[in-house]
Amino acid sequence: MLLPPSVRPVEGPADPTSREAWTRAADNYLAHCARAANWNKLIEIPAMRRLLGEARGKRTLEVGCGPAHYSVWLAQQGAEAWGLDPVAALLEAARGSAEAAGVELRLRPGGVECLADYPDAHFDMVLFPMMLEYVDDLASTFRQANRLLTAEGFVAISVVHPMRSFNVKHETEEGEELRIVSGYLHSGVFEWSQWIMRDADGNDIPCRSHRRTIEEYVEALIGAGFLIEALREPDASPEGWLLDPRTCRENHHCPNFLLLKAAKDARRL
Numbered sequence: 001m002l003l004p005p006s007v008r009p010v011e012g013p014a015d016p017t018s019r020e021a022w023t024r025a026a027d028n029y030l031a032h033c034a035r036a037a038n039w040n041k042l043i044e045i046p047a048m049r050r051l052l053g054e055a056r057g058k059r060t061l062e063v064g065c066g067p068a069h070y071s072v073w074l075a076q077q078g079a080e081a082w083g084l085d086p087v088a089a090l091l092e093a094a095r096g097s098a099e100a101a102g103v104e105l106r107l108r109p110g111g112v113e114c115l116a117d118y119p120d121a122h123f124d125m126v127l128f129p130m131m132l133e134y135v136d137d138l139a140s141t142f143r144q145a146n147r148l149l150t151a152e153g154f155v156a157i158s159v160v161h162p163m164r165s166f167n168v169k170h171e172t173e174e175g176e177e178l179r180i181v182s183g184y185l186h187s188g189v190f191e192w193s194q195w196i197m198r199d200a201d202g203n204d205i206p207c208r209s210h211r212r213t214i215e216e217y218v219e220a221l222i223g224a225g226f227l228i229e230a231l232r233e234p235d236a237s238p239e240g241w242l243l244d245p246r247t248c249r250e251n252h253h254c255p256n257f258l259l260l261k262a263a264k265d266a267r268r269l
């Protein structure tokens with residue numbers, strides 16, 4: 001399998017290493033979120049917002065919300081927005097954003113294990129934005145989400161596109177070229193220290209995440225009682241192409257994000 005030097009397959013779970021890593025890298029992540037033209041803003045966020053649709057009067061739960069930009073946006077649309085994240089510094093940032101936006105969020109510290117605490121049929125939408133890679137038990141997480149949803153409810157998911165996880169950049173005479181990893185079907189837990197996982201002294205912060213195929217996400221949803229309503233591999237918006245053509249060209253070469261929307265399967269209610 002072709003992998004970047006800073007990535008290696010490991011035995012065992014992703015959590016709690018991943019949780020500790022996000023705690024240590026919280027400031028870096030907030031700096032990434034504050035950038036006007038980061039790849040989430042260029043590509044993932046507009047596509048996810050289109051998937052979510054009308055939010056007025058809905059009760060929403062954002063799992064692994066971090067700074068909770070979706071919850072702030074949903075609350076601005078008139079939703080009662082709830083959020084959950086294990087990293088205190090990210091929740092603090094979420095509180096700050098909500099205050100600045102003049103909206104109220106119901107935030108709670110904790111990871112996916114806290115899903116068990118909410119009552120049945122409590123939410124109209126459960127969001128898992130850019131966080132399922134850090135969750136070890138996808139099946140039970142989706143079963144809990146299904147239990148928490150009203151009969152018309154749905155889950156919305158964004159993840160690093162499985163074709164894109166651990167891509168390799170290669171220097172050519174024309175500049176940097178993106179090489180896609182080999183071994184697409186090689187799923188499992190990987191330890192890595194790419195991207196924002198560096199401390200203030202430049203030392204690596206080891207993080208663990210799951211590399212899963214599209215089939216694994218889809219099958220886990222179906223197994224938990226969902227029907228797939230939409231699958232998106234979003235291109236950048238025209239404004240995105242103007243702001244950062246290099247990122248958008250790379251995304252066009254191999255998509256950065258996979259989005260899924262799945263409704264409760266009425267046949268299994």
Ligand SMILES: C[S@@+](CC[C@H](N)C(=O)[O-])C[C@H]1O[C@@H](n2cnc3c(N)ncnc32)[C@H](O)[C@@H]1O
Binds near residue numbers: 019131
């Ligand atoms: C890439 S960040 C995404 C944050 C936010 N959802 C966003 O889109 O900006 C990954 C998030 O997953 C959270 N996380 C990691 N492990 C988790 C777990 N087991 N349960 C819930 N959240 C978790 C981290 O604290 C972090 O906020």
